[in-house]
Amino acid sequence: MRRHIVEVVENGKFSHGSKVLELESALAAYTGAAHVIGVNSGTDALVLLLRACGLRPGDEVVVPAFSFIASASSVVLAGGRPVFADVEPDGYGLDPGSVAAVAGPRARFVMPVHLFHHLADMTGLGEVARGLGLTVVEDSAEAIGMRYDGVHAGLLGAGGVLSFFPTKTLGALGDAGAVVTNDPDVAEAVGALRHHGRFGRTIDNFPGIATTTGLVGVNSKMDDVQAAVLLAKLGRLEEDIRRRAVLAERYAEALAGVPGVRKLPSVVTRRGSVRGVFYVYVVEVDRRDELAAHLAGLGVGTETYYPVPMHLQPCFADLGHRPGDFPHAEAACRRTLALPLYPDLPPGDVDRVCDAIRSFYLGRRA
Structure with missing residues (x-):
């Protein structure tokens, strides 16, 4: 990591520079995307992707009712109107049947969100989208490493996004994000929109200087220091994913059959082959808030999604x-x-968390 950061300092280009370009190339190789465009957050990536895909003022975008607020607020920020649909109980992806039920004549887009550890049903959603004439854009902010029939998340429709918020599977030291797409027109538009609508790029040894403003854009350039951090961490991403899977399996074994634990996360097999990634380990439980307070009292942090x-x-x-x-x-x-789930989490800590959950539901001391 130090080498990459030193290169940024010595180069003197701290935003939208050569280190960002290097990261974009590395992410393209990892995901298989024809184009990766670095921006300053996952939320901005969603807004710019929707605009680049042709969202017009008042266009409706079908989004899940269960997701982080940015999945819907990005639609509003891009000039559209969110239309909510229900999710499937397993995997929490958009329910294709619900999408078909709520999509009206002004609907132009559907935005599946890949939550927690699992991809949405992209086969079923693709069929509904084609039948209704909807463009698929993916909120794949949490989904780096996830694949559907070998295709990386975000590349199953017009485009998708990645978030590099510090807690993500691949996290920066601050906010950063990217758009991934195989569509050159979408890529060109996002590239301009992130830089005040200017086409071209102002870095050394890169053809084309940004002198033409063809769109009304924003300032959403990625910082090179964040790109340097992400480049260093990208090299161990697959090992971190493997480690997360090992810890998730340990949770699954320890919590199986515990009264009060309604559902453990699993990869749902549909018509496609799904490679999930455990960004977080989310369980469904009875008396959720009481359990969270119980765990907090024992020094165990949790998060409610x-x-x-x-x-x-x-x-x-x-x-x-x-x-x-x-x-x-x-x-x-x-x-x-x-x-709790992160690559460096000691296995013994997983056991202590599970003991504390059992103590809550079974009335025994942890």
């Missing part, structure tokens, strides 16, 4: 949704809890 479904968030009150509209999403919001 997500306590309020998107269709019931105050910022989307104008859409007129009520409790009960999307029951699977609402059930997930009541029950899901993320347990």
Whole structure:
């Protein structure tokens, strides 16, 4: 990592420079994407991807009711209108049947979100999208390393995104993100939009200087220091993914059959071959908030994803949704809890977490 950062300092180009270009090339090789465009966050990546794919003011985008708020707020920031759909109870991906039910005449896009450790049903969603004439854009912010029939997440439609928020499977030391796509027109538009709509690039030894402003864009360039960190960590990404899988299996073995633990994460086999990646380890449990407090009292940190479904968030009150509209999403919001998971987590700590969960439900001391 030090070598990459020293190169940034010595080069003197700290944003949108040669280290970002090097990272984009490395990510293209890893994912198989024809084009990778680095930006300053996963949220910006979603906004710019939607704009580059032709979203027009008022266009509707079908998104899951169970996801991080950026999945829907990015639609609004890009000028569109989110339309919520329910998720499948296993894997938490968009339910193709629900998409077909809610998509109206103004719907132009569908945005599956690949959550936690699992890809959405891209075969079923692709069939619905083709039938309704919808463009598929993927919120694959959590999905680096995930593949569907050998194709990396984000490359199963018009394009996708990656987030490099510090806690992600591949994390920077601050915010950073990228758009991945095989469409050269989408790539060119995103590349311009991230740099105030300017076509070309202002780095040494790169053909073309950004002098033409063809679009009204934003300042969403990736910092070279973040690219340097990501380049260093990319070399051990597959080992980190393997380690996460080992720890997830240890959780699964220890928590199987524990009363109160309703559901453990698993890879759902559909019509495609899915390679999941354990970004986080999310279980469904009874008395979720009480369990989280119990674990916190024992020094175990957890995370709740997500306590309020998107269709019931105050910022989307104008859409007129009520409790009960999307029951699977609402059930997930009541029950899901993320347990500690990161590559350097000692196996003994996994055992202690599981002992604490058993003590909560079985009334024994941890």
